[in-house]
Amino acid sequence: MRYIPNSKEEQSEMLGAIGLASADELFRSIPEDVLLARKLEVTRPLAENEVITSMETFAAKNEAAVKTSFLGGGVYSHFSPTVVDHLIQRSEFFTSYTPYQPEVTQGTLQYIFEFQTLVCQLTGMEVANASMYDGSTAMAEAFLMAHRVTRRDKVLVAETVHPEYLEVAETYTQHGEMQLETIGFDHETGCVATEGLAKIDKDTAALVIQSPNFFGCVERLNDLADMAHEAGALLIVVVTEAVSFGMLKSPGECGADIVVAEGQSFGVPMSFGGPHVGMFACRQKYVRQMPGRLAGVAYDKDGNRGFVLTLATREQHIRRDKATSNICTNQGLIALAATIYMETMGRRGLQEVAYHNAQKAAYAAKRIAELDGFSIAFSAPFFNEFVVTAPSPAKDILRRLSSEKDILGGIALSGYYKGRENDFLVCVTETNTREQIDKLVAALG
Amino acid sequence: MSITKVTQHPTQNEALIFERSQTGRVGYRLPQLDVEETPADDLMPAEFRRTDDLEGVPEVSEVDVIRHFTRMSTWNFSIDLGMYPLGSCTMKYNSRLNEKVARIAGFLNHHPLAPEDESQGGLELMYRLQEDLAEITGLPGVTLQPAAGAHGEMTGVMIIRAVLDKREGEASKQRRVMLVPDSAHGTNPASAKLAGFTVKTIRSTPDGFTDMDHLYELCGEGGIAGLMLTNPSTVGIFEKNIREICDAIHDAGGLVYMDGANMNALVGVARPGDMGVDVIHLNLHKTFSTPHGGGGPGCGPCCCTVELEPFLPTPKVVRENGGYRLEYDRPDSIGRVKAFFGNFGMMVRALAYIQTHGDTGLREATEAAVLNARYIAHYLEKDFEKPFEADTMHEVILSHKKQARKGVHTLDIGKRLIDYGFHPMTVYFPLIVDGAMLIEPTESVGRQELDAFVDAMKSIAKETVEDPDLVINAPHTTRIGRLDEATAARKPVLRWSPDMESTAKSA
Numbered sequence: 001m002r003y004i005p006n007s008k009e010e011q012s013e014m015l016g017a018i019g020l021a022s023a024d025e026l027f028r029s030i031p032e033d034v035l036l037a038r039k040l041e042v043t044r045p046l047a048e049n050e051v052i053t054s055m056e057t058f059a060a061k062n063e064a065a066v067k068t069s070f071l072g073g074g075v076y077s078h079f080s081p082t083v084v085d086h087l088i089q090r091s092e093f094f095t096s097y098t099p100y101q102p103e104v105t106q107g108t109l110q111y112i113f114e115f116q117t118l119v120c121q122l123t124g125m126e127v128a129n130a131s132m133y134d135g136s137t138a139m140a141e142a143f144l145m146a147h148r149v150t151r152r153d154k155v156l157v158a159e160t161v162h163p164e165y166l167e168v169a170e171t172y173t174q175h176g177e178m179q180l181e182t183i184g185f186d187h188e189t190g191c192v193a194t195e196g197l198a199k200i201d202k203d204t205a206a207l208v209i210q211s212p213n214f215f216g217c218v219e220r221l222n223d224l225a226d227m228a229h230e231a232g233a234l235l236i237v238v239v240t241e242a243v244s245f246g247m248l249k250s251p252g253e254c255g256a257d258i259v260v261a262e263g264q265s266f267g268v269p270m271s272f273g274g275p276h277v278g279m280f281a282c283r284q285k286y287v288r289q290m291p292g293r294l295a296g297v298a299y300d301k302d303g304n305r306g307f308v309l310t311l312a313t314r315e316q317h318i319r320r321d322k323a324t325s326n327i328c329t330n331q332g333l334i335a336l337a338a339t340i341y342m343e344t345m346g347r348r349g350l351q352e353v354a355y356h357n358a359q360k361a362a363y364a365a366k367r368i369a370e371l372d373g374f375s376i377a378f379s380a381p382f383f384n385e386f387v388v389t390a391p392s393p394a395k396d397i398l399r400r401l402s403s404e405k406d407i408l409g410g411i412a413l414s415g416y417y418k419g420r421e422n423d424f425l426v427c428v429t430e431t432n433t434r435e436q437i438d439k440l441v442a443a444l445g
Numbered sequence: 446m447s448i449t450k451v452t453q454h455p456t457q458n459e460a461l462i463f464e465r466s467q468t469g470r471v472g473y474r475l476p477q478l479d480v481e482e483t484p485a486d487d488l489m490p491a492e493f494r495r496t497d498d499l500e501g502v503p504e505v506s507e508v509d510v511i512r513h514f515t516r517m518s519t520w521n522f523s524i525d526l527g528m529y530p531l532g533s534c535t536m537k538y539n540s541r542l543n544e545k546v547a548r549i550a551g552f553l554n555h556h557p558l559a560p561e562d563e564s565q566g567g568l569e570l571m572y573r574l575q576e577d578l579a580e581i582t583g584l585p586g587v588t589l590q591p592a593a594g595a596h597g598e599m600t601g602v603m604i605i606r607a608v609l610d611k612r613e614g615e616a617s618k619q620r621r622v623m624l625v626p627d628s629a630h631g632t633n634p635a636s637a638k639l640a641g642f643t644v645k646t647i648r649s650t651p652d653g654f655t656d657m658d659h660l661y662e663l664c665g666e667g668g669i670a671g672l673m674l675t676n677p678s679t680v681g682i683f684e685k686n687i688r689e690i691c692d693a694i695h696d697a698g699g700l701v702y703m704d705g706a707n708m709n710a711l712v713g714v715a716r717p718g719d720m721g722v723d724v725i726h727l728n729l730h731k732t733f734s735t736p737h738g739g740g741g742p743g744c745g746p747c748c749c750t751v752e753l754e755p756f757l758p759t760p761k762v763v764r765e766n767g768g769y770r771l772e773y774d775r776p777d778s779i780g781r782v783k784a785f786f787g788n789f790g791m792m793v794r795a796l797a798y799i800q801t802h803g804d805t806g807l808r809e810a811t812e813a814a815v816l817n818a819r820y821i822a823h824y825l826e827k828d829f830e831k832p833f834e835a836d837t838m839h840e841v842i843l844s845h846k847k848q849a850r851k852g853v854h855t856l857d858i859g860k861r862l863i864d865y866g867f868h869p870m871t872v873y874f875p876l877i878v879d880g881a882m883l884i885e886p887t888e889s890v891g892r893q894e895l896d897a898f899v900d901a902m903k904s905i906a907k908e909t910v911e912d913p914d915l916v917i918n919a920p921h922t923t924r925i926g927r928l929d930e931a932t933a934a935r936k937p938v939l940r941w942s943p944d945m946e947s948t949a950k951s952a
Contacts, residue, residue: 001806003538003734004813005891014816014892018823023812026819027714029683029836034720040713042577045803048542054800055793059551061566064559071556074784081473083510085548091525092518095539098740101869103860103923106520108739114462117940121501127939130740133592136784164784171758171780175606175641218493249495262784271547272567273557273785274592275742287937293740297949298933300926305946310933316595316635317874321644326635329593329730333738343462344510347502349473351495356478358488363480381489402560411558434479 001045062272068436069408070364072385072427073214074135074162074240075276078353079431080267084340094333102298102308108332109307112295115339122245122342122350123259124252125281129292130309131335132278132327135262136165139208139238140172141280141291141325142258143180146206146234148289148324153177154203156233158192160185160213162240163416178205190217190378190387192224200231206258210238211251214416215425216361216385217378218248225255234258242266242279242338243429244383246354258282267341268334277334288314291325353430357384360437361428367441368426374444377423385427387413390444394424397444405443407436457924459516463941466503472510520924521739522868528890528898532840532871532883533630533679535709535731537814542801543734543794552793557785561770567789568769571762574796578748581807582705582725583718586754588761589746590787594706597726597745598636598673603779604724604749604756605671605700606640611756611777620698624663624672626655628680628875633673633704642670649877653680653833655690664697675704676717679875680833681818681840681883683710691721700724700753708732709887710815710839713808717748724749733795744791758782813888814839817895821884824899828906832878839887845880853909853916855880860927861908861919865901 006014011023020026027035046054059065069077088094092107099105099112112130119128132138143155155173157166159182166182173180183196192209200207207228211219221237228235237251239261251259264276282290288311296310316323345353361384369376373391390397394412401409410424417423428437485494505513522529529536546552555567575587591597602623609617623642625633627649634644645663648656655674663669672694677683684690691701703717703725709732711717717725729735729744737743749757759778760771771786802810815838822831822841830846845855859869859882871883886895908916920926938949 001802001809003540003801004810004888005894006813006816010892011813011816014820018819020819023816026812026815026836029685029838030715031685031688034687034715036713036715036719039804040807041580042804042807043800045806046800048801051542051797051800052546055546055549055570055797056551058566058570059549061569062551062555062559062564064563065551065553065555067563069556069559071558073558075557077554077556081507083472083507087511087514087518089544090515090518092521092523093514094544094736094738095524095536096521096739097529097531097534097536097737097868101522101859101863102928103920103925104520104522104863104868105739106924107517108521110459110461110517110520111514112740113939113941117461117463118502120940121499124497133596133742133788134784137592137596137782162784164781167759167781168783171603171782172639174780175603175639218489245495246499247489247495248493250497253495253497269553269790270556271553272555272564272789273787274783275744275788275790277742287939294937294939296933297938297945298928298930299949300928302926304925305949306925306928308928308930308933310930310937310939312934316631318631319635320631321634321638323631323635326595326599326632326639327593328595328630328632329728329737329741329743331592331738331742332740333736334742336739340510340514343503343505343513344472344507346466346470346472346504347499348471348504349475350502351499352473352475356475359478359482360480362483362488366483381493383489399560402563408556408559430475437480 064408067406067408070410070426070428070440071408073411073425074262075270075273076241076265076427076429077270077431078243078265078429080341081344083344084267084337087340088333088337093336099309102306106306109295111336111339113307115335116295118339118342119279119281123281124250125259126284127287128279128281129290129294131330132280132292133331134274134276134278135240135260136168138260138278138280139165140169142236142260143169143173145258145289145291146236147178149286150205150234152203152205153179155180155206155208156183156199156204157208158183158210160192160215161208161210161238162214189380190215191219191380197227200227200233202231204231204233206234206236208236208238212241212244212383212385215378215387216382217380218383221251221254241383243354243357246350247358263338266338268337275331275334277331277338289324290314292327292330356430360432361386364426364428364437368444371445384429385425387423387425390422393421398424401443407440407443409440456516456519459513461941462503462505462513465509466505468504470504470506472505472507527866528886528894529868530870530884530886532885533706535885535887537734537887538889539734539736543797546797547790547793565769568762570796571792572764572769574792575762577799578727578746581712582748583716584725584748585751586749586757587746588757589792590758590783591745591747592783592788593741593743594726594728594745595632595636596782597747598632598704599639600747600758600782601702601724601726602637602640602642604753605702607756607777607779608700608753609670620668620670622668623670626674628678628877629673629675630704630706637673653682653835655684657686660690660693664693669694669697669699671699671702673702673704675707677707677710677838680842681838682833682835683838687720706731707839710811712811714811724753729791729795734798735791735794742788742791744788810888817886817888817890820895821886821899825902828903840883840885842878843882844878848909849880851909851913853913855882857916857919858882858905861905861916862901863920864922867898867901
């Protein structure tokens, strides 16, 4: 086995040195009746090239991976600068552990600190943590945090939050005192329905709004923040398309108390749904109720600046069942990828790429709306995703597009919302050329 | 001749990117916009647009980015540099082959909401991994959805909760006690709480095993939902009474959850399913070598008995008519624990690890890991207190008892190891051993390096007697010394701002 340095001979010598006759004796302390008396039924050892062939065979069966795609819905196709994947493959980053020993992990700690700062800058918040598993679990953790902060039980969630995020939140909160209630959407605008907001009351811990929402519509966060705050509730803003931060007013500026986001758009491959990276930010006053790790500034006795993991008394390894979360390992290396992306694109690039996304989506929406029988379902402004209403069931259209034209035209909404059989969600990013958009339009027409 | 340095070399004082930023620098180029531009206000009404022009976000060139991160990287210790003996973390070699195959375009560019019939490769890979993990654990129901160990724990205990609720209905309310040994990881009680359980702590015996009398006593008190047990335990010892423990919990009406953090001691040698365990999580980023990445991403699959399978999260990959599909109709499921299907990229790496090792290699790795730990234990037990007599499995626990008499503590010994070129071992965990040092070499270390580690530890033991201050003030070779963590926590500075330094120093 080439990953094990010691040869058989060396291992025999070592066994001898510690007074054992065979490797089997290493397991003397395991009762015989639980020892496995046979070989595992897995493959024989494969050579390196055999593993590559095996994996390429799997990958080739992912037929969708090579098609022109307009799929979004929480996972987006964006270009990742070459430096991102190159730098995260440095041994010192990807083969190091969680930075519990700051003297030998300053590289990791410093990039976490930069990640936290960038997340604050983009979300308009005061503090951000070192990452969560993804956007969906970050949202669930935000619900639990709102419950701790307000000591209230009810969370009002817009139906236009990503449906899978909502399912995750239901799982996380099913055994506590919390109740989740959903608020419908306005069928004209695609935004949260005003009448539903009347449910905000003195028992409400948080109002939860995704913007751009699952339909791609941008919500009026300022107004929603005011309504939540009047009732003493928090506003939690969810963002699944992080590139939108480059154009849209930040949730913090709009009055959000907690912002959670999926950072996959920042240079992270789609990779069939993971690993991605959750961003979690909030107001300074709530920092001690936050889940997850935090890196902070510290000095050594000579006054040298460094970084350490701090405020650990919130965490499971100290507080056990009283901790703010059970999270331990998070998404360190993916947070690094997102950090490198944000810094490489920088102040100008983040705005420019957002602008390209919005322009291309606007162009696509305009062209599709010109087609006979097709329309844009909602009137609210959108960023890079929008819902198309087709003259016939969306599932059939999308299936035809894929099989005949090799285009993944969007996500049918019928799987998520009742009465929306003819609707599908189209996402256009900077990676879609005009030619691809025109091809989509022609194929639909 | 001495060399006088005018300034510190840039590789040692790389600033924060925000301090490096220069207006006008760029590190990217987008293609020319190829569509007719919509006027700004039609594109997005002004009230929704940012007005801060992203002030404070850095402006740097591509070269700046490369140097910035390359310099910072050199301040990290890594597995590729040498032995990383963190107990319970299993810092084994991360194969380059696994990195390569995880980056095959057909995986990277695959959208999770693509049609199932066009995603057969991804689904088949997941199914194969499920099958292999079922065989390795002896527990046939598998979900790959949890993103990390703690997430897998939460999934596991929620499954227990769902089973009890279904089995006992209202009466399940009387069954809310989750037993957790005093040696457990902190994530165990934290996860139990998320499933609505109350934690009761089981004592360990002076020789490091679960206290059977205490276990029976707690079972006798009733209300037992289950037990969360790490095996081998966090002191690196196999629970010799594992069957009896599982029987006791089952007799009390509960279920047994095993924390699989230490599976590197068991793969190919013994299977939790054969011990009476009902559900376990695995850390693919430990046992199956997916890189720890400076703190993730992980992947924490759960494996369970046939009886518990209906309760696994939704969706689940199933095989049907020679193809694969996602099963959503699972009425007893605890629900979804993560968007999409889990950290797929980690699953690719783990399967490549299993394929590379194969049936014989998996056991070989386990033997080598245990042998390495036993070897260290053998050579260090005279110089350091070894609190438990029992045979060490894949990790060995020592304590600072002998050194503490000289004022040298576990943390000091760990920090001094850095000067000898090793990453510190796990310190002060588990909590049941005062001044615990938990050492896990893994199979990825050769004899010379083990000998060097043993020599370093012996040398530190000697220094403790001859020059304790040398150890107490370690490390001496790093870019920065020990950091003042207490002050950092008192007035935390958690993000850069132009006046950050003055804020932090006034703390």
